Amino acid sequence: EAGVAQSPRYKIIEKRQSVAFWCNPISGHATLYWYQQILGQGPKLLIQFQNNGVVDDSQLPKDRFSAERLKGVDSTLKIQPAKLEDSAVYLCARVEVQETQYFGPGTRLLVL
Amino acid sequence: AQKVTQAQTEISVVEKEDVTLDCVYETRDTTYYLFWYKQPPSGELVFLIRRNSFDEQNEISGRYSWNFQKSTSSFNFTITASQVVDSAVYFCALSSAAGNTGKLIFGQGTTLQVKP
Numbered sequence: 001e002a003g004v005a006q007s008p009r010y011k012i013i014e015k016r017q018s019v020a021f022w023c024n025p026i027s028g029h030a031t032l033y034w035y036q037q038i039l040g041q042g043p044k045l046l047i048q049f050q051n052n053g054v055v056d057d058s059q060l061p062k063d064r065f066s067a068e069r070l071k072g073v074d075s076t077l078k079i080q081p082a083k084l085e086d087s088a089v090y091l092c093a094r095v096e097v098q099e100t101q102y103f104g105p106g107t108r109l110l111v112l
Numbered sequence: 113a114q115k116v117t118q119a120q121t122e123i124s125v126v127e128k129e130d131v132t133l134d135c136v137y138e139t140r141d142t143t144y145y146l147f148w149y150k151q152p153p154s155g156e157l158v159f160l161i162r163r164n165s166f167d168e169q170n171e172i173s174g175r176y177s178w179n180f181q182k183s184t185s186s187f188n189f190t191i192t193a194s195q196v197v198d199s200a201v202y203f204c205a206l207s208s209a210a211g212n213t214g215k216l217i218f219g220q221g222t223t224l225q226v227k228p
Contacts, residue, residue, distance in 0.1 A: 002156070033215065042116075042203050042218025043157070056215060089155060099145050099207055099214045103157040 003027050004104030006092050012110045018080040021107045023092030024073065031055075031095040034067060034077050037106070038088045046090075049075060082111045114139045116206050118219035125194055126227050133189040133222045135204030141165075143209035146180065146187045147216065151201040163187060165209075194226045 005024040013019050025032055030051050035043035046065065048056040051072040060067070064083070069075040079086055089108050093101040115138040125131045137146065148160040161171065163180050171178050175192045191198055201223050205216040 002158075031214070035216075040220075042205070042221050043216070044218070045215040048215060091157065093157075095214065099209070100147070100159060100162050101214075101216060102159060103149075105154075105156045108155070 002094075002102040002104060004092055004094050004102060006090075006104035006107055008107055009105060010108045010110075012112065013082055014112050015084055016081040017111075018078065019082055019109060020076055020078045021090050021092075021109075023075045023077070023104060025092070025094035027094070029094040029096075030072065032069060032075055033093040033095075033101060034075070035091040035093065035103075036088045037091055043091055046077070079109075082109075084111050087111045114141075114206055114208065114217045116204050116217055116219035118202075118204055118222050120222045121220070122223045122225070124225045124227065127196060128193050129226075130190060130192050131194050131224065131226075133191075133202050133204075133224065135187045135189065135219060137185050137187065137204070137206045139206060139208065141208045145207045145209065147205040147207070148178065148187075148189050149203045149205060149218075151203065151221070153200070157203070160189075191224075194224075196226050196228055199224060199226045 003026045032049045034046040037043040046060045047067045049069040067077045089106040091106045092104045117136045144165045146163040150158045177190045179188045201221045203221045204219045207216050
């Protein structure tokens with residue numbers, strides 16, 4: 001049991017539209033990660049939160065991507081406007097003991 | 113810079129064969145963690161194992177075993193007597209113990225197909 005809820009599971013939008021993804025580490029963990037996994041590749045970190053604060057967003061395309069974690073629990077990742085190359089699976093992860101990350105089911109985004 | 117290389121893109125075996133998935137990593141850190149994850153067709157990443165850099169003991173869990181060799185910067189994964197349910201993409205990953213990011217650096221993944 002990964003203990004991470006994500007929604008929606010699938011989303012299809014047209015380029016230049018906006019989209020938002022939601023993540024809830026069910027057990028309420030301090031550290032939360034968002035990863036982007038493009039088809040055929042390993043996941044790549046977009047942003048890391050520690051409670052409400054951002055620890056690492058160096059790989060987040062800030063001109064179009066934004067993320068927030070209010071109250072240190074659930075988190076939202078937004079893309080505005082979306083591009084074709086944003087088609088990917090967006091994964092959210094929580095951390096357990098000794099740096100082990102557990103992932104949610106992901107949101108599959110297709111940008112047409 | 114940290115890097116994980118999984119040179120095998122795809123492997124196909126027949127059920128009951130043994131198969132080894134290779135993982136080679138690069139890091140300048142003295143303390144780090146290595147991981148293997150399984151991604152079945154459903155898409156969810158499933159944690160399999162974590163190894164600390166100071167613990168080179170090999171580990172066996174049922175049909176799974178892992179061989180960690182610091183001297184060659186490798187962390188290979190062997191499935192004994194493979195089964196169709198083992199078909200998935202397997203990722204090796206690395207994280208640094210330095211700082212407090214803990215972000216995972218993933219390899220490209222190895223797609224394993226086990227045929228009946």
